[in-house]
Amino acid sequence: MDFCKTPAITLRRTDFKDTSQIITFYTRDFGKIQALAKGLKRSVKGISGGIDLLTYNHIVFIQKASSTLNILAEWALRDNFHLLRNNSKKYYSALYILELVKEFTEENDKNAPLFDLIKNTLCEIADKGDPTVNTIAFEVHLLTLLGYLPEMNCCAGCKGGVDTKRLSSFSASEGGVLCADCNRGIREKVKISGGSIATINYLAGKKIQDTGRFSIQSSLQVEIRKLLIYYLSFILNKKLKMWRYI
Ligand SMILES: [Zn+2]
Structure with missing residues (x-):
């Protein structure tokens, strides 16, 4: 015992x-x-x-x-975390983070950096953080820590460059963004702007403590949220309950 x-x-x-x-x-x-x-x-x-x-x-x-x-x-x-309990947007974002952790982790699989990420993110949301931005940053860091971050720096197919001045394609099953050549023939994909690619790469390269007060323009927030829901539902093979509240 x-x-x-x-x-x-x-x-x-x-x-x-x-x-x-x-x-x-x-x-x-x-x-x-x-x-x-x-x-x-x-x-x-x-x-x-x-x-x-x-x-x-x-x-x-x-x-x-x-x-x-x-x-x-x-x-x-x-x-x-009493400061996030009186604000529904903050509260739902926090509950979503708990749901993500529950779904993405196995029992008795220690990951201290993930624990610190959860605690720091909840503190940030409870304090002065923007719940949408904090949640996106959390998702990117969670995917990084668990080895699921999609390829966003180059084409997931041929590892060549991707023209981010135009809309690119992103395929969950292919594992990231695709160049114009690799994009042909792939049916399961969504469009993604260069701004969203740059934002995700920026967040992935930062420590979580440095992303708390980062801002993302609202049109990119919407696009990244849609992309992450598409990608996370592919990885988990299910829809999460809190998606309709955040
Ligand atoms: Zn390619």
Whole structure:
């Protein structure tokens, strides 16, 4: 029986029997885990009684064999990001980030830089960040950290140059932007402007701490959002619930 201590962000919680909850955390030291919180009933008449969704905690859990649930032994709330709870755009963006992390990660697959990315992004959105820009930056960094960033610097087919002065093609199945030659014959693709390509490349090359106050013109925000939804749905092979709210 191992006692494991780690910073953790709550991704999901579900009731378990009458008085307990099963909490899904993304932890800094163990990746995504599930733990049974005994005796922590979810709520009484809407008043939260357990560990809230979208909180940063320090937890201690008892690690069990893979077939049984971990047991939450201790938890201390460090930040509930209260500044983003009164603003629906910020709140939905934050919930979307939790959904992305839940969908993109496997249990017990440690990735400390990803934990730091989640925490920094939630802090930035709660503070003075633009939720749309922060979310786009988060998606680009998540894809980079997990090895899914599409090829945006050259043609994904022949590795040759792409003329970004004109609209280019982007194909999820081909893994990135395509030159005029490789574009022929590819049916599954969307159009992308040079401005969107440059913005994604700029974000991918920056540390997350440097993208917080970055601005993106609104027409590019719309185009990049559409492109990322197209690409993420291809990678995950599903649609995410929060897409219609962000
Ligand atoms: Zn090519």
